[in-house]
Amino acid sequence: MSPIRSERLELVSMSPDFIDALLAERRSDAEATAALKLPDDWPDAHDTGFLRFRLRQMRERPEIQEWFVYAVVLPEGERPMIGHAGFHGPPGVNAVKAPDAVEVGYSIFEPHRRRGYATEVVRALIEWASREHSIQRFIASISPENEPSLALARRLGFKHIGQHWDEEDGEELEFELRISDGA
Numbered sequence: 001m002s003p004i005r006s007e008r009l010e011l012v013s014m015s016p017d018f019i020d021a022l023l024a025e026r027r028s029d030a031e032a033t034a035a036l037k038l039p040d041d042w043p044d045a046h047d048t049g050f051l052r053f054r055l056r057q058m059r060e061r062p063e064i065q066e067w068f069v070y071a072v073v074l075p076e077g078e079r080p081m082i083g084h085a086g087f088h089g090p091p092g093v094n095a096v097k098a099p100d101a102v103e104v105g106y107s108i109f110e111p112h113r114r115r116g117y118a119t120e121v122v123r124a125l126i127e128w129a130s131r132e133h134s135i136q137r138f139i140a141s142i143s144p145e146n147e148p149s150l151a152l153a154r155r156l157g158f159k160h161i162g163q164h165w166d167e168e169d170g171e172e173l174e175f176e177l178r179i180s181d182g183a
């Protein structure tokens with residue numbers, strides 16, 4: 001799969017081979033597979049568990065790779081990975097179970113925050129899903145305490161539509177963006 005490009009960034013889809021090498025501590029193989037430089041402290045225990053789960057899902061259904069996780073890469077020098085982002089799954093897999101919607105997720109590693117990267121990444125994911133798959137409805141689930149993420153969602157035009165309780169993350173506010181609204 002070719003990377004999704006934005007003004008300053010590349011989103012490189014994490015393939016089963018990449019995740020496999022990462023989880024097996026073959027870090028240089030993982031770096032070569034995805035053409036990026038991994039941060040020394042990633043993945044942590046949480047992300048390791050998350051990637052193991054995604055790997056199992058992709059082995060069962062390889063065609064859903066494009067709806068999972070992307071490494072956020074600065075396309076210069078060593079091509080450092082500065083975060084990860086993507087979708088919770090193909091259309092229909094989202095907090096409000098809307099069949100025509102996809103849910104976005106995103107994380108930028110601490111040293112790279114507050115430069116507008118997350119905003120740029122989410123915008124690029126939305127443009128890609130809209131262009132390649134005609135998706136017009138996007139969901140984000142955000143903790144009420146997560147000020148940076150709430151600010152990002154508002155900036156992109158997401159509207160608060162509800163809330164739910166997540167076993168792992170506690171209370172989460174549900175946001176929706178309909179790009180046919182002209183947002």
Ligand SMILES: CC(C)(COP(=O)(O)OP(=O)(O)OC[C@H]1O[C@@H](n2cnc3c(N)ncnc32)[C@H](O)[C@@H]1OP(=O)(O)O)[C@@H](O)C(=O)NCCC(=O)NCCS
Pocket residue numbers: 106107108109112113114115116117118119120141142143146147148149151152
């Ligand atoms: C949320 C997150 C992805 C934002 O990444 P980012 O690249 O810093 O985001 P951006 O620079 O595009 O926009 C951040 C905006 O949020 C706001 N913001 C950022 N940090 C903030 C803080 N500590 N307090 C209040 N507002 C904050 C600002 O409006 C900021 O824009 P500004 O720098 O122009 O003022 C990042 O903080 C992160 O990875 N957090 C941990 C994982 C996470 O919470 N993911 C989202 C789950 S829903």
